[in-house]
Amino acid sequence: MSRNGRTPRSSRCTAAGRPARLEGQAFVTGILTSRADFERAREWQLAEAADYDSYLLDTAVLLDEARRTFGLVQARMFHPEDFADFCLLHGLDPAEPGSRDRYLVNPPLQTQLLPYQGEELTGDFIPRLIRARESGLTLRHADLLVDGGLFEPDEETDPAVKRAYQSAAELFRRMLVGAGAGTYQFRCAVEGPGGRLTAEARILHWEDGVVRINDEDLDLVVAVLCAGLYRELPGAALLHGTQGSAGACGEYRQVSWAWQSGGTGYRPATAQLEGVRAEPGFSLGSVC
Structure with missing residues (x-):
C-alpha cells in the first residue's frame, strides 16, 4: 500500500452555488447533505433552490458543468455549524461569498475533500461526504499525535x-x-x-x-x-x-x-x- 495521506493540491473554490471560472485549477464546492442543513443555510443564501430536492438537482447540474470545464472536481460536506464557528473565529460575515470560499479551502479542512467523478448524489456520494467530514476530524487528531507528520512532504517527514x-x-x-x-x-x-x-x-x-x-x-x-x-x-x-x-x-x-x-x-x-x-x-x- 502506498502512502495516500497527503494534502490535496492547492485550489480555489466556489460557494455551494455557482461554479468559479478559474482555468487550470480544480473546482471545489461544498454540498449540503440533509434537509435540516439546507434549511439552516437559508439565512446565508447559499442556494437559490426552493427546496432540498431542487437543490440536489441544481447541484448535480453544477457538478456536471464543472467536470466539463475544469476536469478535476472536488467536494466536501458543507456543515452549517462548522461554517458558523469558522466565521465567528475569523470575524467573517457568513452571508458573504468570500467567507464560504475561505471555509471550503481552509487547509486544515482539506482532508475532507473527495473527488467527484459523476456519481449519483443521493446514492453513495453524500454518505461518503458525511463520513469524510468525520474522517477528516480524526485525521487531524491523528496528525497531531504524530507531530504533524502525516501531511508533510516525504523528504521532511x-x-x-x-x-x-x-x-x-x-x-x-x-x-x-x-x-x-x-x-x-x-x-x-x-x-x-x-x-x-x-x-x-x-x-x-x-x-x-x-x-x-x-x-x-x-x-x-x-x-x-x-x-x-x-x-x-x-x-x-x-x-x-x-x-x-x-x-x-x-x-x-x-x-x-x-x-x-x-x-x-x-x-x-x-x-x-x-x-x-x-x-x-x-x-x-x-x-x-
Missing part, C-alpha cells in the same frame, strides 16, 4: 513517523491477505490523548488478490494505526464479514477476527468494537 506509517500499512495488508477473498467490514480504535480515534472501511477482496476499498477509508485506517504505533497507544482491530468467492464453488462462511495492541504491536485477542464482538484472529506473523 520524521523517519520515526515514516516507519510507523509503513508498519501500519503492512499491518493492515497482512490482515487483508490473511483473510483471503470475501466481503468484509474493518474497524479499529486507538485510545489516544484527547479521546479515542476510530476508523472503519468496507472491503471487497477478490480471489485474484485485488482489493477494493475507498481511498479515504484506507487513508484513515492507516493513519489511526500509525498514530497508535508511533505513540505506543493501546488499540484494537476487528475484521468481520463473509469469506469466500464464486471461484470457490460458492462456499461462503461468516468470519470475525480481532487483534489487540498494548502499544507495540497487534496480537490475536478477543475484542468488541461498535457492538461487534470477535474472537482472536490469525497470527499476523504467519502472513507473507
Whole structure:
C-alpha cells in the first residue's frame, strides 16, 4: 500500500452555488447533505433552490458543468455549524461569498475533500461526504499525535513517523491477505490523548488478490494505526464479514477476527468494537 495521506493540491473554490471560472485549477464546492442543513443555510443564501430536492438537482447540474470545464472536481460536506464557528473565529460575515470560499479551502479542512467523478448524489456520494467530514476530524487528531507528520512532504517527514506509517500499512495488508477473498467490514480504535480515534472501511477482496476499498477509508485506517504505533497507544482491530468467492464453488462462511495492541504491536485477542464482538484472529506473523 502506498502512502495516500497527503494534502490535496492547492485550489480555489466556489460557494455551494455557482461554479468559479478559474482555468487550470480544480473546482471545489461544498454540498449540503440533509434537509435540516439546507434549511439552516437559508439565512446565508447559499442556494437559490426552493427546496432540498431542487437543490440536489441544481447541484448535480453544477457538478456536471464543472467536470466539463475544469476536469478535476472536488467536494466536501458543507456543515452549517462548522461554517458558523469558522466565521465567528475569523470575524467573517457568513452571508458573504468570500467567507464560504475561505471555509471550503481552509487547509486544515482539506482532508475532507473527495473527488467527484459523476456519481449519483443521493446514492453513495453524500454518505461518503458525511463520513469524510468525520474522517477528516480524526485525521487531524491523528496528525497531531504524530507531530504533524502525516501531511508533510516525504523528504521532511520524521523517519520515526515514516516507519510507523509503513508498519501500519503492512499491518493492515497482512490482515487483508490473511483473510483471503470475501466481503468484509474493518474497524479499529486507538485510545489516544484527547479521546479515542476510530476508523472503519468496507472491503471487497477478490480471489485474484485485488482489493477494493475507498481511498479515504484506507487513508484513515492507516493513519489511526500509525498514530497508535508511533505513540505506543493501546488499540484494537476487528475484521468481520463473509469469506469466500464464486471461484470457490460458492462456499461462503461468516468470519470475525480481532487483534489487540498494548502499544507495540497487534496480537490475536478477543475484542468488541461498535457492538461487534470477535474472537482472536490469525497470527499476523504467519502472513507473507
